Amino acid sequence: MFTGIVEGLAAVKSIAKGLKKGADTVMWIKLGRMAKGLKKGDSVCINGACLTVTKLQKGEAQFEMVAETMRRTSLGQLKPGDKVNIERSMKVGDRLEGHFVLGHVDGTATIVEKVEKQAETTLWFELDSEALSKALVPKGSVAVDGISLTVVDVEGAKFSVSLIPHTLAITSLGLKKEGDKVNIETDVLSKYVSKMSVHS
Structure with a gap:
């Protein structure tokens, strides 16, 4: 669950198709300070799409995307260097300042x-x-x-x-x-x- 209150912008490091079995596309994002406290398996909203962290290293996170995600969203148009909106998932008790955002792009x-x-x-x-x-x-x-x-x-x-x-x-x-x-x-x-x- 997210609120739609963006925490910051992050740069795409790389994005490539067919690098891993089961994933249509693999993307690395330079999260910087927003990687603090993040761990493998956590959910992050990237340009409105809820994605799961599959790897972490030195402030950078890897995300794997299936074909449905690429078909339904604009993430496939991203290029290295592009800036994306980042929001980490809500914690219980957090203030809801935006609205209920699921990260399920329509x-x-x-x-x-x-x-x-x-x-x-x-x-x-x-x-x-x-x-x-x-x-x-x-x-x-x-x-x-x-x-x-x-x-x-x-x-x-x-x-x-x-x-x-x-x-x-x-x-x-x-x-x-x-x-x-x-x-x-x-x-x-x-x-x-x-x-x-x-x-x-």
């Missing part, structure tokens, strides 16, 4: 517009699957690359969020541009409400 979206102003930046995303829009509502929660954000508007397969300078400075969204892909996880509460309304 799909991807493309940044189609970026409107920059002095006090805020508005990003518009187009979902690769319009079906996901059923779980998005204005003022509701959404995780974009693992970042807990509030939905501003929803128009068909598109939705927008507004970002303060602090969020842009400490997350990968400050590095993104129009045309870039992001991982989307809709609010788990919205998923259950949507399913109940379909069957009621």
Whole structure:
């Protein structure tokens, strides 16, 4: 379980396919200080995807990803040197400052517009699957690359969020541009409400 409050940015050291039996892709990430207290088998949210640490060495962690993860997320587009959002899993008793984020990516979206102003930046995303829009509502929660954000508007397969300078400075969204892909996880509460309304 995660909250969508990113702890920091980390750089991809390497990413390669077919290096290990049973894993589609193996990725090494330079966690630095965020590796403190981490151990093999722990869960880490990387750009919104919950992955398991399979090896640790000198502040770097290895993660193995199966084909389903590569198909459903944008992680396959990462290259060495790219920065990713990092959040370690919650501890019992931690303060919940974002929303309930499972690290189970529902799909991807493309940044189609970026409107920059002095006090805020508005990003518009187009979902690769319009079906996901059923779980998005204005003022509701959404995780974009693992970042807990509030939905501003929803128009068909598109939705927008507004970002303060602090969020842009400490997350990968400050590095993104129009045309870039992001991982989307809709609010788990919205998923259950949507399913109940379909069957009621």
